Amino acid sequence: MTSLSLPAAELIAQTFGCVLYGIYLVTLGIAARFLLIADSGRWKRSSEIRWIMVVVSGLLFVNSTLDLVVSTITVVQAFVLYSGPGGAAHIFTHGSGWQTMTKAFCVPFQSLLGDGILIYRCWFLWSKSWLIVALPFLIWLANVACAVRFLSLLSQASQGLVISTVIQPWLTAFWSMTICINIMTTSLIVGRIWMVDRENKKCCIDTVSTTHNRRRSTLGHAMRNIIESGMIYTVVSIFTLATYTIQSTLHYPVSALEIHSVGITFNLILIRGVRTPQPQRDTSFTVPFRFSPSQTAATTTAGGDGIDHFALSNLDKESQITAVDAK
Incomplete structure (x- = not known):
């Protein structure tokens, strides 16, 4: 099934890619800040920087930029420089060409990076339990194998499309497993936060501010952050799988959405995690609190009026669930 001609689909994909890349750069700049x-305006010391997040941000940026640059070169070559038989479609169907191979590498690599950081966050929040992330991690490894096999088949094709029949089973499996990883890890992360919030309430810890109106707890904001940001990536992955399964050329514009949605989602989680609103109190005191021997100790802060607050202030900054001091 072909909804658009291949040259038209590639032009639309290039337009989507440019627009989303601009959005991605804006979110990247805010996240990098x-x-x-630091909050004081100074550059953080090396020991204060979360290097895993910085390295992943750098890889996502380099990969997104590489994909856009190669796409631009390919479009210029197809519509401006090439005047041989077959027209622009000949350039886009050159399966083993370096442009096609590079673009075919960038999209799954970006998704694997996004899935990997989700698994890392899940592992981190669940007190670094490998048992919790065992299944998502095994699926991620299977996804790596599918991506390698897909690139191997594409490199052997002198003329063809990434939606061709030979390649289709491998990429169908890839996108299906990507969606599974997304749903599982997001559910585990949200479930972990919800469990902490529930334990707080069981111990008579009120997690909402009632100064004027009842406000959503900080943990509630963290859950909403993960769900809303994760939905962007998951929904785009579902569209990618759907268009690829029906072998539609709409897969090319959707792939442009896919590669940039990973970086945008990653940045939004960082930004909104830092900007989570904190409840205000006049006075505070600190007492230690532990859920169970198997869980990481956390700290509660109680306001002078007897209302305590737990906050997941940052999902990947600390190896413990830390309450925000009320002031």
Whole structure:
């Protein structure tokens, strides 16, 4: 099934890619400010920087930029420089060409990076339990194998499309497993936060501010952050799988959405995690609190009026669930 001609689909994909890349750069700039600069305005010391997040941000940026640059070169070559038989479609169907191979590498690599950081966050929040992330991690490894096999088949094709019949089973499996990883890890992360919030309430810890109106707890904001940001990536992955399964050329514009949605989602989680609203109190005191021997100790802060607050202030900054001091 072909909804658009291949040249038209590639042009639309290029337009989508440019627009989303601009959005991605804006979110990257804001996220980089939180990663590298302290609240006081000074540059963070090396020991204060979360290097895993910085490295992943850098890889996502390089990969997104590489994909856009190669796409631009391919479009210019197809519509401006090439005047041989077959027209622009000949350039886009050159399966083993370096442009096609590079673009075919960038999209799954971006998804694997996004899935990997989700698994890392899940592992981190669940007190670094490998048992919790065992299944998502095994699926991620299977996804790596599918991506390698897909690139191997594409490199052997002198003329063809990534939606061709020979390649289709491998990429169908890839996108299906990507969606599974997304749903499982997001559910585990949200479930972990919800469990902490529930334990707080069982111990008579009120997690909402009632100064004027009842406000959503900080943990509630963290859950909403993960769900809303994760939905962007998951929904785009579902569209990618759907268009690829029906072998539609709409897969090319949707792939452009896919590669940039990973970086945007990653940045939004960082930004909104730092900007989570905190409840205000006049006075505070601190007492230690532990859920169970198997869980990481956390700290509660109680306001002078007897209302305590737990906050997941940052999902990947600390190896413990830390309450925000009320002031």
